[in-house]
Amino acid sequence: MTDTANKPASTAANKLMLDPRITQAKALLREAMLEHMEPLNQVRPAIEELKVPYQQALEHTAALRGGGLFFPYLGSGLGSGPFVELGDGSVKLDFITGIGVHFYGHNHPDLLDTSVDAALQDTIMQGNLQQNLDTRTLLDLMIQLAKINPESKLQHCFLTSSGSMANDNAFKLALQHNHPADRIIAFEHNFCGRTIAMASVTDKAAYRVGIPTALNVDYVPYFDEADPEGSTKKAVDALKRLIKRYPDRYALMKFEIIQGEGGYNLASRDFFVQLMSICKENNIAVMADEIQSFGRTTMPFAFQHYKLDEYIDLVNIGKLSQVCATFFTEEYKPKPGLISQTFTSSGTQIRAGIRIADEFLNGNLFGDNGKIMKLSNLMREKLQAIAEKHPGKISGPYGLGGMIAFTPFDGSLEKVKKLMMDLYDDGFLCFIAGGNPVFRLRMLPPIPAIDESHIELAAEMIEKAITRID
Ligand SMILES: Cc1ncc(COP(=O)(O)O)c(C=O)c1O
Incomplete structure (x- = not known):
C-alpha cells in the first residue's frame, strides 16, 4: 500500500487553504488592518494639504465619466465599521452604505478573510461555463434561507451580476412560462433598475426620457398607511380592471414589498394577500423584488416577514448579498438557453455571500429581538x-x-x-x-x-x- 492510500482524497486547492502559512498570513493582515483602522473611529474634517488634490481628483473623475458624482465622495479605501475615510482624509459616518450594499460596514475583518481566500483562487470572475465549488455552497445556503418557512415553494436560485439582471431574469422566466401573455403589472412609484427594460417598469418618468418602451407595463396604486382599507380597495379594483381590460395578457406582477426609492413605503399583509390571490386566480406570476429589502426586516426576506411564502413564485435579491440572485419555483424553471451570462460574480463576492448567508441562517440579526x-x-x-x-x-x-x-x-x-x-x-x-x-x-x-x-x-x-x- 502506498502512503497516499490511507489519506482522504483532497484537491490541491484544499491543501492550499489548510497551509499554515495562509492562516498566519491572514492573521497578520487582520492585525495590520485593525491597527490602521483604529484612528478612523470618529467623524473628522478633511486634512488641509489634501483638499486641493482631492478636489482635482473629483473634477478629473467627473470629466472622465462624463458627469459629476452625486456626492463629492471618493473613498480612500479604508474605513472602520460605519466610519469611512475619504481621499481628502475626512472621516464620515456612513448610514447609506452605497444604497444598501455595505451592510457589513467598512473593512469587516471576516470579509477580509473571505477576500483573501477568494484571492487565492484561480480566477477573479466566475461565469456560465466555469464556476467553482463555492457556487454550490452559496446556492445551498440561499435555498435554505428562501425555504425557512415550510410554505415556500422556491426550489431554485440563479446567481447573477446586478439587481437589474436578477429582475430581467425573473421577467424572462415569467414571460416564457406564461407565453403568450406579454404584459406586466407593477406598483406606482416602484423602482426596478436602470436597463432599458427595467426603465420601462420603474415608475419614474425622468429615468426613461428618450428611451423606447421595452415592456408593456400597467400600474396599480400602492398601499396608503393613512387609508388602509380605502387604498387596498383602490389597488384591488385597479388590478381587476386591468385583468378585465387585457384578459390572459399578464405574465407577472412585480411586488416591491417595501418601496425603497419610492420613499420607504409599507403595506399591510392583507393588502398583499388580496392582490396576490387575484394574481394566483389569473395565472399571473407573483414576483417579489427584494433587492433593497433583503436582510432588512425581522426575517431574511420581507415576504417572510409578511408571511407571504405560499404566494411567491419568483424573488430577486441584490445589494447586501453581494451576489445578486433570482429564486424560482419548479413551475417557473426556464427552458435551456433562456438565461445565462459571462459574469456570474467574482470569487470575492461569492465567498462574501457565503459568509453573509451563513450569518443570516445562524446569527442574531433577525426576529423581533434581533x-x-x-x-x-x-x-x-x-x-x-x-x-x-x-x-x-x-x-x-x-x-x-x-x-x-x-x-x-x-x-x-x-x-x-x-x-x-x-x-x-x-x-x-x-x-x-x-x-x-x-x-x-x-x-x-x-x-x-x-x-x-x-x-x-x-x-x-x-x-x-x-x-x-x-
Ligand atoms: C427594489 C430595487 N430593484 C432593483 C434595483 C436595481 O438593482 P441594481 O442597481 O443592482 O441593478 C434596485 C436598486 O436600487 C432596487 O432598489
Whole structure:
C-alpha cells in the first residue's frame, strides 16, 4: 500500500487553504488592518494639504465619466465599521452604505478573510461555463434561507451580476412560462433598475426620457398607511380592471414589498394577500423584488416577514448579498438557453455571500429581538424624540427594520436636498427617496457593524443639522 492510500482524497486547492502559512498570513493582515483602522473611529474634517488634490481628483473623475458624482465622495479605501475615510482624509459616518450594499460596514475583518481566500483562487470572475465549488455552497445556503418557512415553494436560485439582471431574469422566466401573455403589472412609484427594460417598469418618468418602451407595463396604486382599507380597495379594483381590460395578457406582477426609492413605503399583509390571490386566480406570476429589502426586516426576506411564502413564485435579491440572485419555483424553471451570462460574480463576492448567508441562517440579526429590530427601534425612538422636541422640523419615522426614513421640514426637494448636503458636509451620509409628493431622507445603516453609540451619534448629527435650517 502506498502512503497516499490511507489519506482522504483532497484537491490541491484544499491543501492550499489548510497551509499554515495562509492562516498566519491572514492573521497578520487582520492585525495590520485593525491597527490602521483604529484612528478612523470618529467623524473628522478633511486634512488641509489634501483638499486641493482631492478636489482635482473629483473634477478629473467627473470629466472622465462624463458627469459629476452625486456626492463629492471618493473613498480612500479604508474605513472602520460605519466610519469611512475619504481621499481628502475626512472621516464620515456612513448610514447609506452605497444604497444598501455595505451592510457589513467598512473593512469587516471576516470579509477580509473571505477576500483573501477568494484571492487565492484561480480566477477573479466566475461565469456560465466555469464556476467553482463555492457556487454550490452559496446556492445551498440561499435555498435554505428562501425555504425557512415550510410554505415556500422556491426550489431554485440563479446567481447573477446586478439587481437589474436578477429582475430581467425573473421577467424572462415569467414571460416564457406564461407565453403568450406579454404584459406586466407593477406598483406606482416602484423602482426596478436602470436597463432599458427595467426603465420601462420603474415608475419614474425622468429615468426613461428618450428611451423606447421595452415592456408593456400597467400600474396599480400602492398601499396608503393613512387609508388602509380605502387604498387596498383602490389597488384591488385597479388590478381587476386591468385583468378585465387585457384578459390572459399578464405574465407577472412585480411586488416591491417595501418601496425603497419610492420613499420607504409599507403595506399591510392583507393588502398583499388580496392582490396576490387575484394574481394566483389569473395565472399571473407573483414576483417579489427584494433587492433593497433583503436582510432588512425581522426575517431574511420581507415576504417572510409578511408571511407571504405560499404566494411567491419568483424573488430577486441584490445589494447586501453581494451576489445578486433570482429564486424560482419548479413551475417557473426556464427552458435551456433562456438565461445565462459571462459574469456570474467574482470569487470575492461569492465567498462574501457565503459568509453573509451563513450569518443570516445562524446569527442574531433577525426576529423581533434581533439586532436589526433592536437598533432600528432605537433609531426610530431618537427620530421621534427629535420630531417632538423640534415641531415642524421633521416627521416620521418611516420604513421598517434596517430601512429607516424621515421627512425633513415640508418635504420639498429643495429643503430635503439642502439638509442632506449639510449632513454630508458635517460628516453624515444618508440619501434622498420618495417625491410622491414629499421627499424623505433614508438610511440603510450597516447593522452588523454598529452599536447603540453609532445610532446616538447619527441622531445627534441630524438634530444639530435640522436646527440650523429654518
Ligand atoms: C427594489 C430595487 N430593484 C432593483 C434595483 C436595481 O438593482 P441594481 O442597481 O443592482 O441593478 C434596485 C436598486 O436600487 C432596487 O432598489
